[in-house]
Amino acid sequence: MNKIRRLIFLVFFTIFVLTEGTNTPSFAQEMTISVLVDGLPVSFDVPPIIKDGRTLVPFRAVSEVLNVPVSWDEKSKIVTASDGGAYILLRIGDKTAYLNNTQITLDVPPMIMNGRMLIPLRFFSEAFGCNVEWDNASYTVRIVSPRRKMAIIGFYALGDSRTSSWTNLFGKPYPEHSKGNTDAVSELALGWYSLDKDGSLLTQSATGWQRPSGWEDVLKAASLYNLRTEMVIHATDSKRDISELISSKEAMEKLAEAIAEESKLYSGVNLDLEGLGLNEGQEKLLETRQNFVQFIRILSEKLDPTKTLTLTLHAPNSAYKGYDYKALSAIADRIIIMAYDYGSSPEPVDKVLQAIEMAKTEVPAEKLILGISMPRETAESLLTKIGIAKRYNLSGIALWRLGLVTKDQWEVLRKAVEPVSFHDIK
Template sequence: MKAFVSLLTCVVLVCFFALPAFAQEREITVRIDGLAVPLDTPPLLDNGRTLIPFRAITEALNIPVVWDEATRTITATDGVVNVMLQIGSTTAYRNDVPISLDALPQIIEGRTLIPLRFFGEAYNCQVVWDSAKGEVRITSPSQKMAVFGFYALGDSRTSSWEDLFAQPYPAKGTGNTDLVSDLALGWYSLDREGTLLTKSTTGWQQPDGWEDVLEAAREYGMSTEMVVHLTDSDSTISDLLADETAMEEAVQSIGEEAELYQGVNLDFEGLGYRDEGEQLEEVQDRFTAFVSLLSQQLHATGHSLTLTLHAPNSAYKGYDYQALGTLADQIIIMAYDYGTQPEPVSLVQQAVEMAASSVPPQKLFLGISAPSESGESITTKVAIAKRYHLGGIALWRLGLVTDDMWQSLRLSIQPK
């Protein structure tokens, strides 16, 4: 995995590796980027040195591990960087270079535990021991991933342009464009008849000077998508999907406008609320049918299709992830609006696990709502995308991403 190679960019804090003796009296937990690492064998203290379960930690960082029973050696490699340890030996190897260990690797309950000091030196991770919490905190290095930035009409305080280009409109600079790979431009909606709108009742509209955004996106190497946003609060989507003529009009109108962009981002919200049984299946089938028509239209002209969907563990069940995953190029999981801030990690993880059970993970992008997060919590949300091998993240929305969030993102994500 490429994530393994990028681990060579972090800083080691060795002073935290020797844990106080009292730490062994309670369970020691391990977190990577704020996410707890499931451990079937806990870390232990050996003569003042901390040993951690090697496989659990490295695989949480997407590094494959192999155990050789004959030689009693354990290796971790991505084909570029190789790490090898042998049970009973105080010498380990990284790319065939010997490294002395300050404690012997051990097998406890069938799991290999290695010195925490070596883990930091081999992978150059930032590792901190929190004695108050009895916790080892590991910060993984930045990783390449795609970042969708939703660009929508804001105001003088929440300008998408200024947040992206770090200059008041129409001036522009690199700003945060190096982190954003794709712009999802929230400028379109539809009516019941399938007419494409550039001004909607929900506030989504095409701003004056929108052509400047497209020109600037090309200049800074960002792909663009036209977002078609619609809610079913007044049954607009339901009426549209029940009318074959209206669907055909919508698909044709979207396809014609898509010539200005690299792709389309379909954001139909509110489907399936309180629907059950056959009625819910009908809602899902109608939406899938519309997506199928749009997918055929766009792919025939070389355009991509992204779906922005409610999370599968939300109250809106009108989305057949498995069927939609075969039609769309990407799916953004709106894993937010659970009712607390920051968004609960357990529910976000559950949403990703449910989606990934039906859709290839590389097609999935974790939607992150900036108003719900902080500079610290957004790191953990990115870590979920890393751990589950997702294609990247999507930020709702530019203009609401604060400076401390951008700083955290820069530590977690490599610029494109």
């Protein structure tokens, strides 16, 4: 008898599940639908819904995340959007939409809910070149934005046989070379120089930053594959060398002249002077910030105007406060934000977002580049970091460093970004 009861229960339970499974709209309203663009959540003041098996989302919220301008005509109830390539037009309650003047029939029409226009997400996203996936288990829409033109800077520094910048970039052991991964970067930041407190420009340093034998071959190969080059001067303030340097006008002038002369071999200069402003009182911190700005001004005045000046700086939410982002951005062409070393891997998204938002209050987005520490990221988390650069309209990303970029990460770079020269962006 118990077996018969169990059988009857299973039959009715199966019928119930199958019946409820076909009633998607009713079920969907009880679930929270999440939308992720490049792994980053999209915030809505009116939640997305599912109608007739299609996800509808507030139009403006998604368009802003994808940086697609939107126009709304209240009288005609028509909304239009264009990214300069694709143009779409939709009308409330009308299943007929237009993509570049081609008529498209939607499965469900746009609608108004709580004062917000909701549109079919897949139509909008795919019209602008996005890849859209629906995760039924988690009720999540995952969108990967289209490739974006931006600068991709690869830091080139000494490694070993396993982490060779040359091999990772050019695809063959030195001195052989091929196209390799050169199609996935636009510039090289060549970490070959350091300094001392007296203003000497060094090609060898105790920190391992030095110019290798055969360095001319790197420049020749970079030119062959149309890669811009900047000479990187790196130092840390652990022994107060930078602090002493920037407190002496004579030392600053000496170093600036040496850099300007050496920069004739490159497209520009990249200063990576780290460690300023740690645990300094307000008066001393102000002095440090002013001295560093003064040095950047001296260097800028001595550089050939055709050379770019890039500053690689600690993130504004780091412990190092010796960098006046606003004053520095008025002098330099670009600032690379080292938004990493927060203590966990992958780097926490909230900290990276905070760093970008703080920097953007003082520096135009087109002058900002997101620094990414490649060994601390996975292929998936790299896509999200690139997505942050896209969402905030930054001019590019910088990879620390070549030699540490995995095959999967190279593929993510190729799919997410179209590398372009700084001058093409500028």
